[in-house]
Amino acid sequence: MTDVFQSGPDDIQIVRRETCFSGFYRLQRLHFRHRLFSGGMSPEIERELFVRHDAVCVLPYDVARDRVVLIEQFRVGAIGKVANPWLIELVAGLIDKDEQPEEVARREAVEEAGLSLGQLMPITNYLPSPGGSDEFVHLFLGSCDSEGAGGIHGLVDEGEDIRVHVWPLDEALAQVADGRIGNAATIIALQWLGLNRQRVRGAWA
Known part of the structure; x- marks a missing residue:
């Protein structure tokens, strides 16, 4: 197997950053050079970056x-990408203050689903769209008691209107297979659980 490139401190040169927009999110324009596979450095490249x-x-x-x-x-x-913009998703939130990812997972489970989580198991970390955004996702499995879960949740002052669904795992996996669930984090987490169900059940029994 061919070794992948291992970058060092001199392999990326940030020439300058410009702020194009600054609100809850930011848009920056970066001017940079990077190491080429053939050796040497690239010419100066300009890219917009969605900062989240x-x-x-x-x-x-x-x-x-x-x-x-x-x-x-x-x-x-x-909107305009799929027939129905009401999506089936994971509980999720942003790390926008001094919190650890595990704390955010527990807080958002209460706010968005009315759930208190027990054990947390890391699934993976990933960059969902590194060609234009610096967002980094921490993905977890959380143990819960689903009895009585449901209803409408979310923070009104954040414009949230969230409905909770409780499904057998096999039904959720079927919705991934037929395309009814179509966002990356949910697909990754459900497929991971489908592959690791017996190990998780053994660990959490």
């Missing part, structure tokens, strides 16, 4: 009942 807080996503899983808790909400970025 890092995100935390958690899939609540009731191991005793083999059920997952998912949420449904309207997403502006889905």
Whole structure:
């Protein structure tokens, strides 16, 4: 297997950053050079970068009942891309203050689904769109008791209108397979749980 490139401190040169917009999110324009596979440095490149807080996503899983808790909400970025912009997703939130990812997972589970999580198991960390955004996602599985879960949740002052669903894991996996669930974090977490179900059940039994 061919070795992948291992970057060092001299392999990226940030020439300058410009702020194009600054609000809850920021848009920057970067001018930079980077090391080429063939050797030497690239010419100066200009790219816009969407600067976001890092995100935390958690899939609540009731191991005793083999059920997952998912949420449904309207997403502006889905308008015109899919037939229905009310998406089935994971509980999620941004790290926008001095919190650890695990703290955000627990807080958002209460706010968005009315759930208190037990154990948290890291699934993976990933960059969802590194060609134009610096967002970094922390993805977890969280143990929960799904009995009585449901209803409408979310913070009104943040414009949240969130409906909670409790589904057998196999039903959620079927919705991934037929395309009814179409966002990356939810697909990754559900497929990971499908592959690791017995290990998780053994650890959390």
